[in-house]
Amino acid sequence: MKATAPWVRTRLRTAPGSAAALLLLVLVTSFLAAAFPGAVAAYESRGLRHEVSATSPDGSVIQLSSDPWQDVDGEPEKIFDALEARRLTENYQQILAALPKSLRVDTGQSAYGARTRKPVAATDTWLPELNGGWPVFTLSAQTAVAEHSTPASGRLPRATAGSVTPATETVEAAVTSATARALRIKVGSTIHVPRANGAPLAVRVTGIVEPLRPQQSYWSVEPVLRTPTYLHTPDQPPLPYWHGALLLAPEAAPVLLSMGGEAYWRVAPDPAGMDVADLSRITQTIASLEQGPLLSALRTEVAPQLETSTGLDDVLIEFDGIRAAINPVVAVAAFGVGSVAGVVLLMTGGLAASRRHHELSLLRSRGGSVRGIAGRLLSEVAVPVLAGAALGCALALVVVPGGRTPPALLASAAVALFACATLPLRAAFLHRRPRLHGDRNDLVRARPSRRRTVAELTLLVLTVAAVTALRRRGTSDGDADALISAAPVLLGVIAALLLVRLYPLPLRLAALPVARRRGAVGFLSLARAGRSSATATVLPLLALLVALTTVAFGGSVLSGVADARDRASLAAIGADARIDADQGLPDKLAGTVRNMAGVNDVAPVYRDFDLDLRDGRLDRVTLLAVDPDSYARLAGRTGLGPFRAAELRKSSGVLPALASPAVAERLRGRATEIGPADGPFSVRVDKVLSTTPAVSDGDFLVVDAAGLPGRHLASTLLISGPSVADADLEPAARAAGSAIVKLRSAERDRFTTSPVQSGAERIYAVAAAAGVGYAVLALVLSLLQTSAERTALLGRLRTMGMTRRQGRRLLILENLPQTLLAAAGGALVGWVAILLLAPGIDLGRLALAGQASLGQVRLRADPVSLLLPALGVVAIASAVAAAQAWLITRRTTTTELRVGDTR
Structure with a gap:
């Protein structure tokens, strides 16, 4: 069959x-x-990595610190041991071992060592003195300086284990090229810094180094390590003085105990290893590390008074x-x-x-x-x-x-x-x-x-x-x-x-x-x-x-x-493009820009960010002195507070003005003398606007520039045109000095990153x-x-x-x-x-x-x-x-x- x-x-x-x-x-x-x-x-994982990468290093790195004087209850032998390079390395390994695998660490950009908690003032008169006084220095004994820099001159500082104590009188240090240029430091220079007890510490500079990848975490969590900055006195007005860094050898860290030094560990997360599936675990880890079981465990293993801080949790929560x-x-x-x-x-x-x-x-x-x-x-x-x-x-x-x-x-x-x-x-x-x-x-x-x-x-x-x-x-x-x-x-x-x-x-x-x-x-x-x-x-x-x-x-x-x-891009720029300058722009620049291909109109604006309304309040108000015709055309075209040009023209001794709601409330709709803007002048608010092209946020007052006392050069040009992005604005701005060009198209692209x-x-x-x-x-x-x-x-x-x-x-x-x-x-x-x-x-x-x-x-x-x-x-x-x-x-x-x- x-x-x-x-x-x-x-x-x-x-x-x-x-x-x-x-x-x-x-x-x-x-x-x-x-x-x-x-x-x-x-795309969520890429977004997470993008957000962490785009955050500044000091906002994403996990920072742990310990004060040896508090951790060891005053026992001298334990205090000296707390800043030994060997002990700091052991503590660093313990911290890495305690972190879960979901929080991947970029060991190449992580760092640890010892540093002075507060900058100390140098006593050498050959250092450059600014109006605020003599320079101050942060002394840092951070590991792996050799792996993150190249020598420009001299050599890296040296010290042998156990050879440096809090009473040591002289140590070696290196500085970066930027610090050496700004503070006139050379190889062989000696800088003296005071100590709480005993003679000042003499720091002899043995080398000048050039940082590798200076924008990454190793150098940027504490930017003064690579680039000196200005600090200011509490006086009025504040006066500047230099703040630099001296890079000691890791074995020289115990000397910092005589200047209130602390141990620190900076753990840099690795954005490339982050995955959105681990987001909740990473967030829980950060919370536990800041105030939780993980912090308690590290205090038991590393230091009883260990402190942690990071902005990574804010980044993760926002994302x-x-x-x-x-x-x-x-x-x-x-x-x-x-x-x-x-x-x-x-x-x-x-x-x-x-x-x-x-x-x-x-x-x-x-x-x-x-x-x-x-x-x-x-x-x-x-x-x-x-x-x-x-x-x-x-x-x-x-x-x-x-x-x-x-x-x-x-x-x-x-x-x-x-x-x-x-x-x-x-x-x-x-x-x-x-x-x-x-x-x-x-x-x-x-x-x-x-x-x-x-x-x-x-x-x-x-x-x-x-x-x-x-x-x-x-x-x-x-x-x-x-x-x-x-x-x-x-x-x-x-x-x-x-x-x-x-x-x-x-x-x-x-x-x-x-x-x-x-x-x-x-x-x-x-x-x-x-x-x-x-x-x-x-x-x-x-x-x-x-x-x-x-x-x-x-x-x-x-x-x-x-x-x-x-x-959003229109509100931020106010037009298709704008040119801003701290000082006044040349009068001919507006005409030059107006004649460029792709430009239809230009509205010049003078801005004063600290207008005094003479009502005793310190709230900042921006004065906008404009050409009524061009500014009215711009406001009508953009829809940002449209008005008629005739509403700004002066018909009597009082300047008509357009104001934000808060300013209108403060001026109460009557003629008021305000200023100075090269002299007092009287204004009366005739119209209240919630927005205006020249200001993206904050309170403002718009008046006719021709009615102000004195002569005021425009500090902003608001430019309109269908292809204004193709206009050759950069050369014209450079010719006018330190002017900045901002394009609406570039601002819009920022929202899609x-x-x-x-x-x-x-x-x-x-x-x-x-x-x-x-x-x-x-x-x-x-x-x-x-x-x-x-x-x-x-x-x-x-x-x-x-x-x-x-x-x-x-x-x-x-x-x-x-x-x-x-x-x-x-x-x-x-x-x-x-x-x-x-x-x-x-x-x-x-x-x-x-x-x-x-x-x-x-x-x-x-x-x-x-x-x-x-x-x-x-x-x-x-x-x-x-x-x-x-x-x-x-x-x-x-x-x-x-x-x-x-x-």
Whole structure:
């Protein structure tokens, strides 16, 4: 007896195209699902590393210090041992061993040693004396100076272990090149510094070194080690004096005990080794190190009075706040694309079940059980689905850098499970009872069941709860869950269900006038649209509405982010570009800049940052003396406090002025004498402005420069022009002295440097593209599902005299009502979703990452994101229907009459 051919092999050989298409669909869906958590984790990790790297070394390094006099209770032998190089190295190793692996340490930039707690004044008269007095020095015995510098002259200081005590009278030291130049120190110079007891310590300079990588942590946690600075006396006015550093050998550290020295350890974190998955553990480690069990353990091992300080916890907390505010907004895109992908997979299973309806009915009528048929279909579908899911997951792990395996595997497994279950469950539901012919399920005649009504009401309640929670709690604090993030998707689902219920009404109304016309194409197209299956209408409409809502929401998010950055950069610069100088700019510079290519207008402004309002208050007020015409044009063009130029022109002895609210309150709307600005003058506030172009923050008073006593050269030029960034402003500014050029485009770019922002924007862009792709696929699947029936219908109509042109028009118009409904509904639902959800969504962190403040940045509807996808859906649907109609009408009538014949 010949063996029966295996079911799976037979089915795959019979329909290889369908299996390949399913594999490709699952592969793409699995790739997107597996790549999403990895992409989010990757850009968050890059953002974490960026934030730590961008922080100044003194703000990110963990600093530990110990005062030997407090730690050893006055026992001399222990005090001397506390600053020995050997002991400091042992303590450093103990500190590194106590830190968990999640906090990776950059040992190359970490440092330890001993230093004087306060600078000590030198007594040598050959050192340069400033108005504030003689120079002071910090004496530091920091390890590994040789590894972090190159000798410029002389040699590094030397000392042998145990040879230096607190009573030692002479030690060797090195200085950096910058210190030597500023303080006139040479190799062989001797600097004397006083001590609490005994003779002054003589420090002989044996070498001058040039720091390597001076901006990194080793030299920059305490910048005076590489570059001398100014300190100021407490007098009024403060007077400057030099502060430098003397670099002792590590073995000479005990001598610092005679000058109140302390031991220190500076642990530099390694940003390259940080991962967002370790963020919570790193934060807990820092907290434990500052005030917790880890500090207690180190005090037991290192020093009883060990003190720790760091700004790394503030950096991590700020980053976590930005991340927590952005994640709920990104989750909206994930829910939207995931929902559309799920609907498309459902449609794929429904299409397969519809195409094989008669085959499965025959199996059921011949005794096949529902369980057996579902099992065979599951085994048949599992081959392409599992292969596609595995390939998609592997591709995601390769393409996405830093992708994590467990989340990717779980996401791909969920896609595979869903894709495998759609066809068997759909077939099992349709064939749970053997039926000779299926009942008609026309969209116009179908009446929703009670179960469907209950399910829709449940979804409605969930949607109301999600929208209410989002409006009340918002996303700015990161306190958002899955229900809140799914609010736009739920709105799209509810809208789809509502439109399906309302769909028959416009069809009936449209059919009335069309039925009276002589042509049959219009009437037949509306009749055919009403005869379509309710199930076949719901899923495509659901996919289109959710996709359009997601695209509209995502486009509005990106548009809102771009608009916030434009406004923040404009508020910071005040125009397209500006030139600032501490002193007055030459009068001819404004004319030179005005004649440059790309420049439309220039507004000169004189600024005085310390205007005296003569009311006894010390609050700083900025005086802006402007040219009324050019400044009014600029204010009107930018929208930053627009006014009419005539409002600033002097008509009497009192200068009219524009003021910020606080200044207007202080001047109380009456003529007041203020100044000086080369002499007192009287002003009266005629208009209150909250903003003005020349000042980004703080209180201000704007007057006509021509009305001020004396002559005032402009200290700022505000420049407008469409391509002002290309203008040759730098040479003109250099010719004017120490002027600084600031561009609005450069200021805007500053808001996009964070990888968290750029990564979230890329996620939204990919989500919008994926949503559009799935929506187009849903359109194609909906047309393929009724392709056989349309072919048979057109064949019958052709035998009755319908031309090919009429047949093509019929197929195109038949699909148009549903497409127009989806397009109009999608645009409307997207607009409503944005209106409902905008109060709960703050885009400030996503747009500006805390670098500027515009208050709460609200989500606003973007007309392009609402209308363009909807029009695209109509165009694509029409094109697909036209292509399908062209293919069908090319077949012979004899073939068409037998295709799809169900009776």
